Amino acid sequence: MASTRAPRPGPTADTAVAAPVTRGAAAIVKVRRLFTAQSTDYMLVLGTAVFLLAFGLVMVLSSSFVQAGRGGDAYGVFVRQSLFAAAGIPIMLMMSRLPAVFWRRWARTFVYLGLALQMLVFVPGLSYEYGGNRNWISIGGINAQPSEFLKLALVVWLASVLSSRADAFPTLTSVIFPALPISGVAILLVLAGGDLGTATIMIAIVFASLFFAGARLRHLVLLLGAGVVGAIAFALTGASRTDRIRIWLDGCTPEQLEGVCWQPTHGLWALGSGGLLGQGLGNSAVKWSWLPHAESDYIFAIIGEELGLVGCAVVIGLFAVLGIGLVRLMRAQTDPMRRIATGGVMIWIVGQAFVNIAVVLGMLPVLGVPLPLISAGGSAMLANLMALGVVLSMARSSGGIAAGIGRAERDAP
Numbered sequence: 198m199a200s201t202r203a204p205r206p207g208p209t210a211d212t213a214v215a216a217p218v219t220r221g222a223a224a225i226v227k228v229r230r231l232f233t234a235q236s237t238d239y240m241l242v243l244g245t246a247v248f249l250l251a252f253g254l255v256m257v258l259s260s261s262f263v264q265a266g267r268g269g270d271a272y273g274v275f276v277r278q279s280l281f282a283a284a285g286i287p288i289m290l291m292m293s294r295l296p297a298v299f300w301r302r303w304a305r306t307f308v309y310l311g312l313a314l315q316m317l318v319f320v321p322g323l324s325y326e327y328g329g330n331r332n333w334i335s336i337g338g339i340n341a342q343p344s345e346f347l348k349l350a351l352v353v354w355l356a357s358v359l360s361s362r363a364d365a366f367p368t369l370t371s372v373i374f375p376a377l378p379i380s381g382v383a384i385l386l387v388l389a390g391g392d393l394g395t396a397t398i399m400i401a402i403v404f405a406s407l408f409f410a411g412a413r414l415r416h417l418v419l420l421l422g423a424g425v426v427g428a429i430a431f432a433l434t435g436a437s438r439t440d441r442i443r444i445w446l447d448g449c450t451p452e453q454l455e456g457v458c459w460q461p462t463h464g465l466w467a468l469g470s471g472g473l474l475g476q477g478l479g480n481s482a483v484k485w486s487w488l489p490h491a492e493s494d495y496i497f498a499i500i501g502e503e504l505g506l507v508g509c510a511v512v513i514g515l516f517a518v519l520g521i522g523l524v525r526l527m528r529a530q531t532d533p534m535r536r537i538a539t540g541g542v543m544i545w546i547v548g549q550a551f552v553n554i555a556v557v558l559g560m561l562p563v564l565g566v567p568l569p570l571i572s573a574g575g576s577a578m579l580a581n582l583m584a585l586g587v588v589l590s591m592a593r594s595s596g597g598i599a600a601g602i603g604r605a606e607r608d609a610p
Contacts, residue, residue: 292586311350394564475505
């Protein structure tokens, strides 16, 4: 008996094309999630940071090849900085993919690890002293500055601790505990190594985190007053630090020109000789043994000499743009931890940039802090990029990013 079941229709041209189109649309959505579904502020921060990094590599090469060449390898500093940049950018991007809950879960471990690393600077055989500061370690021929990574650990830990009581600091005691004891230990360890500049930035991070967490202004003023008194007392304990403050207040005498005044004086001469458009990239005169640390602490002076006022204005403008992007990301956050962490990183990177520039301009005494993302120094570069990775991680999992992804899915063909 013949079957009465109707034959199954074969694929038509329409159905044969429909499936690939659907699969293609799904693929497009996935690509958008990776690259185009981020907020404008997210891409602004990322793009500005990468541009500053690339610009810094150019200036490190220009400012270091003279002194490095006398040691046998004119490109040694540049190559080392490039390797750190090549490692730091992927690390930043990988960290940006982590969920915000990861940082909350591991914050305590990170700060304890940071404190342990900082203690290594007091271990004979591992640490070494330079310029009166003992804040570096050398393991297997690799030099590192643990205090840079301690800054990052402190930012994440403060954001985690303070977020649980955000906008609820009724008394001075509630501001002091639990944030300040561990923060104080971290700052004291850095001060014990003699690094007043790094300690100053860490103090700024602590106060910024408390401010963004909602601590009352009058309590912060009291703590700030105590911190300033302590910083002045510490600065007066060392002859080098005392001399730096004295020449900043009273100016240089002819006898000091070849001593403590040498670096700030030649830094100002470099800026002054740049004029409007500068002497041209690579044409600095002071980098020929006239300006110590031209590739690190005083790289802004080389920028002014070679690229002039225009180049300096571009650098300042880029840090201002980075700050605006970070502020906008911070204001978009509804989770206190994300807001506090983003604010702490902003004060760290943008604040330190303007401190460095103020030192070169003579508006502050010499503190020995590098220009973030631009100055030579692998530890500082890695720590800065990792900090921005934390910020991007916080922004990626916020409501604004999720809304952007939803719009991309809806708009997909």
